[in-house]
Each structure stands twice: as structure tokens, then as C-alpha cells.
Amino acid sequence: MxxxxxxxxxxxxxxxxxxxxxxxxxxxxxxxxxxxxxxxxxxxxxxxxxxxxxxxxxxxxxxxxxxxGFDHLLFLCALLIGVRQIKPMLWIITCFTLAHSVTLALSALNIVMLSSRLVEPLIALSIIVVAVENIFRKEATTDRYWMAGGFGLIHGFGFASVLRDTGL
Incomplete structure (x- = not known):
């Protein structure tokens, strides 16, 4: 790879x-x-x-x-393929960032914890799902907002595990 x-x-x-x-x-x-x-x-x-x-x-x-964080950047780039207007781009990035922040906060406060052994493969899967969807979709639609938010939740747990590893 x-x-x-x-x-x-x-x-x-x-x-x-x-x-x-x-x-x-x-x-x-x-x-x-x-x-x-x-x-x-x-x-x-x-x-x-x-x-x-x-x-x-x-x-x-x-x-x-x-x-x-190549995984996050690759995921966002894959989500933004085919998006030609600035407003939908900003919404996609915002949905990802908000979702990422929610799970980061929940994990940092020990409210919800997921093992990095589960999270890291899910992050890789999120990139694959968006890449495959890019191959078969005809045009960018609002489902990208949901994908950004939904998978952003998983990516937030990834950063939380990095913070846990540093002792924060």
C-alpha cells in the first residue's frame, strides 16, 4: 500500500x-x-x-x-471530489469537524470510549466507502453531509486515542 x-x-x-x-x-x-x-x-x-x-x-x-493526519485529509478530499461550489464544500467540512469534535470531547471526558483496534479499521473503511461511492455516483448530493458527519464521529475517536496515548 x-x-x-x-x-x-x-x-x-x-x-x-x-x-x-x-x-x-x-x-x-x-x-x-x-x-x-x-x-x-x-x-x-x-x-x-x-x-x-x-x-x-x-x-x-x-x-x-x-x-x-493523512487519513482525515484523504477522507475529506474523497468527500469533496465532484463538489463544485464553495457552500457545499464548507458544509461538508463543517459537518466533519463538528462530528469529530463531539466524539473527541465524549472520549476525552470518558463518557464514550472505543478501542483504537476498532476505530482505526473503521477510519480506513470510511475512506474506502467514500472512494467506492465516488466511482458509482453521478453527481454530488446532500448525502455527503451525512457521510461527513457520520464518519466524522469515527474519526474523532481516532484523535481521542492519539490524545490518550500522550497522556491527556
Missing amino acids: LLSRVNASVEISLPPLPVLETGAPVITSGTNLFQPAGSVESPATSRPTIPRPAFLEFLKLGIEHILI
Whole structure:
């Protein structure tokens, strides 16, 4: 398989967060308004550390996931084949993203958990289903919204398993 030969790696580096003596990261808004009480140790760097919100750590992981998430990109590209107008394209991408986010949140909160041994083959199956459907359909229809949302739910569990593997 062609994709099995692809070996890609993406790394995004951000300056480290300052930490409390307990080891907990200090989350600030860039001012001292939200600085927790107690002494703070800054990591030894040659330049001052710029505090940043914790969501940037998650943003970093999300960007890495997008850049190396060939399965998601391939799935979306397959869904968008034959779509010639921007509005349906945006709806397809939005349906996928919303569904992906729902299952990511449910899994992150330990409400719904699926094994990656089940999820990964289902993600591959979603790509195959859309590819086969592309061969036999005559024109793009609104069923693409449902496919984007339905399979987006499965893809969200895939990202959740990546986050679990990193300890988040």
C-alpha cells in the first residue's frame, strides 16, 4: 500500500510553560492577573519565558494531528471530489469537524470510549466507502453531509486515542 511507505514527521516547538514548585504549569493570560499564588520556577532559557494559555498546547496537538493526519485529509478530499461550489464544500467540512469534535470531547471526558483496534479499521473503511461511492455516483448530493458527519464521529475517536496515548 502506498501510504504504508510514507514516513512523515511534524514537530511544533513552543517555549516551555513556567511551573510551580509542585510541577503544575502556570496558566496565565499574558498578564499577572491570573498568576497563582506561590513561588514560580521558570525553566532555564536564554530568553524570558512568555506565559501562554493551556489551550495553545492543545492547539499545537491539533495542528500536528491535521498535518500528519493523512487519513482525515484523504477522507475529506474523497468527500469533496465532484463538489463544485464553495457552500457545499464548507458544509461538508463543517459537518466533519463538528462530528469529530463531539466524539473527541465524549472520549476525552470518558463518557464514550472505543478501542483504537476498532476505530482505526473503521477510519480506513470510511475512506474506502467514500472512494467506492465516488466511482458509482453521478453527481454530488446532500448525502455527503451525512457521510461527513457520520464518519466524522469515527474519526474523532481516532484523535481521542492519539490524545490518550500522550497522556491527556
